[in-house]
Amino acid sequence: MCKFTISAYELMKKFPNEESARLYIEEKRWNGKPKCPGCNRAENQHKQKRDGKAGYYFCYHCKLTYTVRTGTIFGRSHVPLHEWLYAIYLIVTARKGISSLQLSKEIGVTQKTAWFMLHRIREACKNDDDDNEIGNLLRGIVEADETYIGGKEANKHEFKKLKAGRGTIGKTAVLGMRERDGKFKGKVLKDTTADTIQTELNTSIADGSVLCTDEHGAYAGYKLEDMTVYLSTMKKFPDEQAAMDYLASILWPDGPVCPYCQRKRIKEKTIKNYFRCNDCLKTFTIRVGTIFERSHIPLHKWLYAIRMVATKGISSVQLSKDIEITQKSAWLMLQRITKANPSFDATTGSIKIHGSTLK
Ligand SMILES: [Zn+2]
Ligand SMILES: [Zn+2]
Numbered sequence: 001m002c003k004f005t006i007s008a009y010e011l012m013k014k015f016p017n018e019e020s021a022r023l024y025i026e027e028k029r030w031n032g033k034p035k036c037p038g039c040n041r042a043e044n045q046h047k048q049k050r051d052g053k054a055g056y057y058f059c060y061h062c063k064l065t066y067t068v069r070t071g072t073i074f075g076r077s078h079v080p081l082h083e084w085l086y087a088i089y090l091i092v093t094a095r096k097g098i099s100s101l102q103l104s105k106e107i108g109v110t111q112k113t114a115w116f117m118l119h120r121i122r123e124a125c126k127n128d129d130d131d132n133e134i135g136n137l138l139r140g141i142v143e144a145d146e147t148y149i150g151g152k153e154a155n156k157h158e159f160k161k162l163k164a165g166r167g168t169i170g171k172t173a174v175l176g177m178r179e180r181d182g183k184f185k186g187k188v189l190k191d192t193t194a195d196t197i198q199t200e201l202n203t204s205i206a207d208g209s210v211l212c213t214d215e216h217g218a219y220a221g222y223k224l225e226d227m228t229v230y231l232s233t234m235k236k237f238p239d240e241q242a243a244m245d246y247l248a249s250i251l252w253p254d255g256p257v258c259p260y261c262q263r264k265r266i267k268e269k270t271i272k273n274y275f276r277c278n279d280c281l282k283t284f285t286i287r288v289g290t291i292f293e294r295s296h297i298p299l300h301k302w303l304y305a306i307r308m309v310a311t312k313g314i315s316s317v318q319l320s321k322d323i324e325i326t327q328k329s330a331w332l333m334l335q336r337i338t339k340a341n342p343s344f345d346a347t348t349g350s351i352k353i354h355g356s357t358l359k
Helices: 008-014 018-030 081-093 100-107 111-126 133-142 144-149 153-164 194-204 224-236 240-251 299-311 316-323 327-340
Strands: 002-005 045-050 053-059 174-178 184-188 209-212 266-268 275-277 343-345 350-353 356-358
Touching: 008 081, 008 224, 018 053, 018 081, 081 100, 081 111, 100 111, 224 299, 240 299, 240 356, 299 316, 299 327, 299 343, 299 350, 299 356, 316 327
Parallel strands: none
Antiparallel strands: 002 209, 045 053, 174 184, 266 275, 343 350, 350 356
C-alpha cells in the first residue's frame, strides 16, 4: 500500500524542476549522506559534476559513479525526476487507474515512455517488502505527505506499527488513513467492496487526501479528470507571470490597449506589468476591466478556477482547498466566474469567457 497526501498544487510548487525533485529524493533516500548502491557504503563518497550538472557521486570503494536514480525505478530513464513525481502522483490518485495514453499527455512524454513508467511505478507500489530497495524508495516519496501535513514522528511510528501488524490483522480488511493535519486512523472494514471503502474514506478523510493500494481502485480523494485539468493548468501556468503573458496574448494580441479609452498609445511603466496610457494618462494592468480586477488572487489560480467551472463545476470549499485560498475568496471568484458564464468546447478543449477564448 502506498500513501500520498498532498494537493497537486503543493506538488507543482514543491517540485518545479529536476533539481528540486532530485534534492528531495536524495534527502528521502540517503538522509543527507549519499550511499553507494554498489557496495552499500556511505563513507568515502565523493560529489561529482558531469557536463556541469550536479547530482553525481563517486564511490572510492568500488569506483562506481552513480546518481540517486541508480538502482531505483528512476534508473536508466531520461524522464526528469519531477515528471516522475507527477506520474506517481497521478497513478496513486487515479480512481479508475490511468492509461499510458493519458499519462503521456499529462506529463508530455511518448506513450511508450509513459507505459514504461506506469509499469515501473505499479511494480514498486505492489511491493510491500521492507527490505526491498524499490519498495522503500517509493514509500519514501509517498511520505512526502508528512512534510506537508505536519506529520509528527509519533504518527509515523503509529503508521509503521500498523503496517507491521498487517499480516495478522488481515491485509485488505484494515484501512489506514492519515488525515491532512497528520492524524492517523486505522479502521477495520466489514468488507472490502469499493462502496464500503469509498464511504469510509468520504467520512474519514478530507478532500484532497489520497490513499492508494495496488489492489483497489477505490482509494481516491481526487477524481482523475479533476487532476488532469489541474495539472495541465498548473503546468501551463506555473506562476503569475506565465498566466499574465498568456492572458496578454489573448486580450491584447496587438499589444496593450487602454481599458479606459480603448486607445493604444501605451507605455510600460518601470514596474513590471503596469502600463500607462499616453492619451488619458491612466495607469492599468491587464486585470483592469476583467473579472480579475481588484483581486489579489494570482492569475494562474484564476485560470484554474475558470477551467473547473467551465468543465465540470466546483464548490467553493473544494476550490479553496485546491488553490489554497480562503473559502470566502473562493466564493467570490466563483461568483464572478459564474456571472461571466464560461463555456467549454470539448472538441477543441477551449474555454470561452467574456468573448475571449482560452485554450
Ligand atoms: Zn561503492
Ligand atoms: Zn487611455
